Each structure stands twice: as C-alpha cells, then as structure tokens.
Amino acid sequence: MIVVTGASGALGQLVVQGLLDKVPAAQIVAAVRDPAKVAHFAARGVQVRQADYNDPASVDAALAGAEKVLLVSSDTVGQRLPQHLNVVAAARRAGVRLLAYTSILRADRSPLALAEEHVATEAAIRDSGLAYSFLRNGWYLENFDSRIAGAAQRGEVLGSAGDGRISAAARADYAAAAVTVLTADAPQPVYELAGSTSFTLAELAAEVARQTGRPVSYRDIAQADYAGVLSSIGVPAPWPSLLADADAGTALGGLFDEGKALEKLIGRPTRNVAQAVEAALK
Structure with a gap:
C-alpha cells in the first residue's frame, strides 16, 4: 500500500493520479486534512484517510498498513519541521519499507533560506533508520x-x-518522478531533480x-x-x-x-x- 500525504494539494493530486495508472486504486491511500477535497479519488476506489500534520494520532491512523509513504512537504513555512517529524515518527511506528520526501534541489548545499527546514527533515529521516528517497525538486515552472x-x-x-x-520543471514532471520512485523496486536514496x-x-x-x-x-x-x-x-x-x-x-x-536526472527518471x-x-x- 502506498500512502501519499498532502494528497489534496497540487502536487499530491498529480501523484495520486499518476499512481492510478500503475497500481490498483485499493492500494493507494490519499491522506488529507479534508477528505471532501478528494472525493473524486474515493469515487475511483482510492482509500481516503483524514490526516493533519499537526495531529500525530491522525497521521498514525493514515499510515496504518503502509508499505511506502510519500511525505509531501508542508506549505507552512516556519512550522514544517515539527509537522514533518510527526510523519517520520508515524512512519517508523508503521514500519514502512520506504519513506520518500519532497525536498529541495541540492538541499545540503543550497544557498536558499527555504532549504533549512528541508535539511533538518532529511536529517531526521536519515536518523529514523527507515529506507528513504529524497526527491530534491528544483523550482516549479x-x-x-x-x-x-x-x-x-x-x-x-x-x-x-x-x-x-533556473532549471525549472512543471509540477507534473516532478509528480511523474515521484510515481516512478514509489513504484520502483529499488529507488535511489537521493535524486537531484530539475528541468x-x-x-x-x-x-x-x-x-x-x-x-x-x-x-x-x-x-x-x-x-x-x-x-x-x-x-x-x-x-x-x-x-x-x-x-x-x-x-x-x-x-x-x-x-x-544540468544533470538531467529528472528527464532520465521520467523518460522524457x-x-x-x-x-x-x-x-x-x-
């Protein structure tokens, strides 16, 4: 079972849509704050579970039975780290086989202030002992x-x-990469993804x-x-x-x-x- 957090957001919705082309709907969980926003996924057989990054109990329930999890980074800048840590802890308790995380391009050496919370989240995921894939996304077009x-x-x-x-790519390009990683047998630990x-x-x-x-x-x-x-x-x-x-x-x-890792990963x-x-x- 694959759980996508933040599945009502622009990126999360594209990831769920992409997964529907590759795996049975019943094996996909859309974890969202407001299930009503993804009723269209429920109508297609996707499991919809309520989850709030600020509510550890709800995240535990959303990740129950998960084999793979995509943690779509929170959009609440300045509060991301504690929210992400709740998901990492829940993933550990659930014993997931892979925790993928949408980070930022070259997070460990990025000059952007936006990288700080991503760097801290990556460190927490590494320390968790879970198998992981960091999807270090560049700028969105x-x-x-x-x-x-x-x-x-x-x-x-x-x-x-x-x-x-600026090596930017479309949100749909990054979503396609996430789908590829979530359905791969042995994904890499780190992907530097850009246009x-x-x-x-x-x-x-x-x-x-x-x-x-x-x-x-x-x-x-x-x-x-x-x-x-x-x-x-x-x-x-x-x-x-x-x-x-x-x-x-x-x-x-x-x-x-200019590494073209994203192009190679999605095949176009x-x-x-x-x-x-x-x-x-x-």
Missing part, C-alpha cells in the same frame, strides 16, 4: 505564472536574480515578449527592494523575503542543474519555458 501574467500587462519582469540560470533546460529571467522576459508581440524586459533590482515590491502587491509574509532570497540564491546558482524531457509561458498566458 508554475512559480512563474504570476510573473508571466504581470509581465504581459506591464512589459517588465522584476527580480533580483541577475544572470542566474531539462534552463533560463534566466531576462530570457523569460524575452519569451513573454515573443509570445505576446509586445516589448517586455527584465529589470534587476536589489533583493530588499524586490521583497518590498512583493509586499506592496499583497504577497503575504513570510513569502516576500523568502522569494527575494530565492532570487538572490538563483544568482548564486542555487536553482541551476521536462516542460520548457516556452511551454510554461504559453500555459500561463492562456
């Missing part, structure tokens, strides 16, 4: 949707990434210009100024500082990777920036 839409309207992409290259191709923010702006037929440029500003811009347009804390930090980390190479190239711009503009 969907992270740029609002930038693309804004650039199409204002003719400008703002950021503080300099000439740093088949890379781009700079200036190249992203150029692609928006090409597809809209309007002038679009990239304007590089100081990290603190970019955080201020994000705050001014209503991005909630702590995301302005974290996203500006991610841009600064991009300038240091934190989101660039990942979605590219032109496809991402086209999807975001629709």
